[in-house]
Amino acid sequence: MSERERLQNYIEGRFVAPVRGEYLPVYEPATGRPFAEVASSDRADVDAACIAAGRAARGWRETPVEKRAVILDAIANKLEAQIERFAGAESKDNGKPVSLARAVDIPRAVSNFRFFAGAVQHFASECHPTSADVLNYTLRAPLGVVGCISPWNLPLYLFTWKIAPALASGNCVVAKPSEITPVTATMFAELCGEAGLPPGVLNLVHGTGPDVGEVICTHPTTKAISFTGGTKTGARIASVAAPLFKKLSLELGGKNPVLVFDDCAFDEMLATTLRSSFSNQGEICLCGSRIFVQDAIYERFKTEFVARAKKLRVGDPLEPTTEQGALVSEQHHAKVRSYLDLARKEGGTVLCGGEVISPPGRCANGWFLSPVVIEGLPHNCRTSQEEIFGPVASLYRFKTEDEAVALANDTPYGLASVVWTRSLDRAHRVAASLHAGITWVNCWMVRDLRTPFGGVKQSGVGREGGWEALRFFTEPKNVCLKL
Numbered sequence: 001m002s003e004r005e006r007l008q009n010y011i012e013g014r015f016v017a018p019v020r021g022e023y024l025p026v027y028e029p030a031t032g033r034p035f036a037e038v039a040s041s042d043r044a045d046v047d048a049a050c051i052a053a054g055r056a057a058r059g060w061r062e063t064p065v066e067k068r069a070v071i072l073d074a075i076a077n078k079l080e081a082q083i084e085r086f087a088g089a090e091s092k093d094n095g096k097p098v099s100l101a102r103a104v105d106i107p108r109a110v111s112n113f114r115f116f117a118g119a120v121q122h123f124a125s126e127c128h129p130t131s132a133d134v135l136n137y138t139l140r141a142p143l144g145v146v147g148c149i150s151p152w153n154l155p156l157y158l159f160t161w162k163i164a165p166a167l168a169s170g171n172c173v174v175a176k177p178s179e180i181t182p183v184t185a186t187m188f189a190e191l192c193g194e195a196g197l198p199p200g201v202l203n204l205v206h207g208t209g210p211d212v213g214e215v216i217c218t219h220p221t222t223k224a225i226s227f228t229g230g231t232k233t234g235a236r237i238a239s240v241a242a243p244l245f246k247k248l249s250l251e252l253g254g255k256n257p258v259l260v261f262d263d264c265a266f267d268e269m270l271a272t273t274l275r276s277s278f279s280n281q282g283e284i285c286l287c288g289s290r291i292f293v294q295d296a297i298y299e300r301f302k303t304e305f306v307a308r309a310k311k312l313r314v315g316d317p318l319e320p321t322t323e324q325g326a327l328v329s330e331q332h333h334a335k336v337r338s339y340l341d342l343a344r345k346e347g348g349t350v351l352c353g354g355e356v357i358s359p360p361g362r363c364a365n366g367w368f369l370s371p372v373v374i375e376g377l378p379h380n381c382r383t384s385q386e387e388i389f390g391p392v393a394s395l396y397r398f399k400t401e402d403e404a405v406a407l408a409n410d411t412p413y414g415l416a417s418v419v420w421t422r423s424l425d426r427a428h429r430v431a432a433s434l435h436a437g438i439t440w441v442n443c444w445m446v447r448d449l450r451t452p453f454g455g456v457k458q459s460g461v462g463r464e465g466g467w468e469a470l471r472f473f474t475e476p477k478n479v480c481l482k483l
């Protein structure tokens, strides 16, 4: 074990071993083999990180906003100069195609920092002139120390999506990336130090949810928790952190509908729906897993969609031509596969996929699965209602717009949704009626970092992005001044 890379905690600008000296293995999903180990921390390490963050809080809060922005920009520039290195590391740790990490994950992490470096300089608070001699104005102060907890599916992308606005608005951060994919966050912490972020402003504590995440959520030092992950974990965090009156932003799971009307631009819809179903092996919270297709084009859609899904190249994530990499862990691979048996029991027909793939060479023991398309499921069965978070899409037929909207809305989730139609009236009508935080019309995952991002129902509470994030990470205070 000793020759393996050891990922340590990053506290007060230095890498430090976890107090109890324990480590967890980190696996390469494409080979199924451990390649590193990560600190398995506990309360003592969270305490140390919170003390460091608390010490740095005043200096960072009082750093002029332009200076903070310069440092955030420097971090973005340094990361941009190392896209290739970070993309390789992300792909190895998560199993995603390196081409995706290079085109999406790492550039997006750069944009997150660059965007909030700019946004914070335009962030302003309100002034309400109440009468000739009374002025009400709002101060927006940083919260102090905040906790940021992120998942494994878009490791650096979602990690930076949280810490960039937290830091930009003057907070110090105690962060925990997923223990399943801890590599790029660790590399990134080091890069932040090199770019001039003062010690203690960003601290990283590695380890499991119960041992580290929950301690961050209940620690008296943390004033807010920004969490992205599963709905069950979100509920657990709310149950322990809400009674302590912490600010909470919870970005949770989804079971996103795609509504395909018979007047859509078919070819563009088909190509995008393939991406929205299977990008990142379907391990994106925004992936569309329930595809509702209008009667008149159902058979054509089914035939062409299945044919395209079968052609997706599954294999070594490092190969430039690979379109589908490995699922993130053995456990997740087994979970996704278990839904195929369940789908059959629930009356579904698997039209393609579900084979465990064993690519020749170094990836023979990786956690690969060919993309799955299912039809014939009742819309209210478990396979249709539960988040699978893998390369699995189910097809459903509908006749009318009202029926499609009712079916789409009939889940406990409400994160993202997609509508394909050429009718302007229908696009607006359906977009307004879908119970989701985001509706894409005739596109998918086109992102503008200024827009509110988040879900309704069991997909979460609160919004990230733009002013929403900067408001979340600051406390408004009204000052009423009589002249």
Ligand code: NAD
Pocket (backbone or CB within 6 Å): 149, 150, 151, 152, 153, 154, 158, 176, 177, 178, 179, 207, 208, 209, 210, 212, 213, 214, 215, 217, 228, 229, 230, 231, 233, 234, 236, 237, 251, 252, 253, 254, 284, 285, 387, 389, 415, 455, 459, 460
């Ligand atoms: P997860 O909930 O298992 O873990 C997420 C993070 O929370 C990890 O760092 C984990 O260690 C930590 N954690 C676990 N238990 C905890 C606890 N009791 N207290 C505090 N922290 C705890 O989720 P995952 O499996 O890593 O990620 C997949 C899930 O994330 C899916 O449900 C997906 O939909 C969701 N997700 C949502 C969004 C969004 O923006 N809404 C984005 C990406 C992923």
